[in-house]
Amino acid sequence: MVNGHLRLHSCLLCAGPAEALALCRACRDDLPWNGSACPRCALPLGPGRQLCAACLERPPLQARTLAPLRYEFPVDHLVAGLKYHRRLEHAPLLGTLLRDAVLAADALPCLLLPLALHRDRLAERGYNQALEIARPLARALGLPLETRLLYRHRATAPQMSLDAAARARNPDDAFALDENRLARLGRISRVALIDDVMTTGATLAAAARVLARAGVEHIEYWVVARTP
Numbered sequence: 488m489v490n491g492h493l494r495l496h497s498c499l500l501c502a503g504p505a506e507a508l509a510l511c512r513a514c515r516d517d518l519p520w521n522g523s524a525c526p527r528c529a530l531p532l533g534p535g536r537q538l539c540a541a542c543l544e545r546p547p548l549q550a551r552t553l554a555p556l557r558y559e560f561p562v563d564h565l566v567a568g569l570k571y572h573r574r575l576e577h578a579p580l581l582g583t584l585l586r587d588a589v590l591a592a593d594a595l596p597c598l599l600l601p602l603a604l605h606r607d608r609l610a611e612r613g614y615n616q617a618l619e620i621a622r623p624l625a626r627a628l629g630l631p632l633e634t635r636l637l638y639r640h641r642a643t644a645p646q647m648s649l650d651a652a653a654r655a656r657n658p659d660d661a662f663a664l665d666e667n668r669l670a671r672l673g674r675i676s677r678v679a680l681i682d683d684v685m686t687t688g689a690t691l692a693a694a695a696r697v698l699a700r701a702g703v704e705h706i707e708y709w710v711v712a713r714t715p
């Protein structure tokens with residue numbers, strides 16, 4: 488009890504009183520917002536620039552990437568807490584920050600697909616952080632969450648432990664689609680692939696390739712944060 492009122496939330500960053508978001512207004516305003524970014528890959532850009540050089544030269548598979556935050560302090564701590572230290576209470580917060588970015592954008596996809604973990608990594612961690620972020624997001628947006636279509640049939644080394652060149656080739660052919668599930672779902676036109684952080688985008692691109700091969704026309708990436 489604080490001043491006679493029940494305090495339902497405290498800020499995850501400063502422990503002060505917070506709103507339903509679990510961040511106080513000041514900490515929320517101070518987050519590293521990715522305000523001016525490439526619309527295709529969410530790479531942080533200077534104001535006034537349109538596509539980044541890489542997307543101009545070679546348009547990527549995804550039609551758009553939504554990444555409301557840059558992967559900097561304290562977002563890196565919030566994500567690492569969820570991913571490596573079982574801080575599952577960070578997932579609704581990260582999902583809400585992503586939801587606000589989605590609501591500010593236009594047309595919604597028909598399906599949300601959290602990026603799958605290989606079953607060995609899932610067994611080791613006990614949960615998939617992308618699914619933990621996608622679950623409250625799907626609920627808030629009223630969109631179906633599909634967890635049985637995309638799977639990872641090859642374990643890959645954690646992206647952070649590799650250099651850029653190894654990272655770019657590492658996830659090739661790591662993903663596959665469950666054919667029975669695909670047949671049951673019928674035609675899928677628009678999909679949003681969901682993950683916590685986008686670094687080079689190689690992992691997301693590997694998943695996007697199998698979806699494109701299956702005839703999905705419009706693929707978007709929705710991630711909480713983008714590395715600059």
Ligand SMILES: [Zn+2]
Binds near residue numbers: 510512513515
């Ligand atoms: Zn705070």
Ligand SMILES: [Zn+2]
Binds near residue numbers: 525528541543
């Ligand atoms: Zn770009």
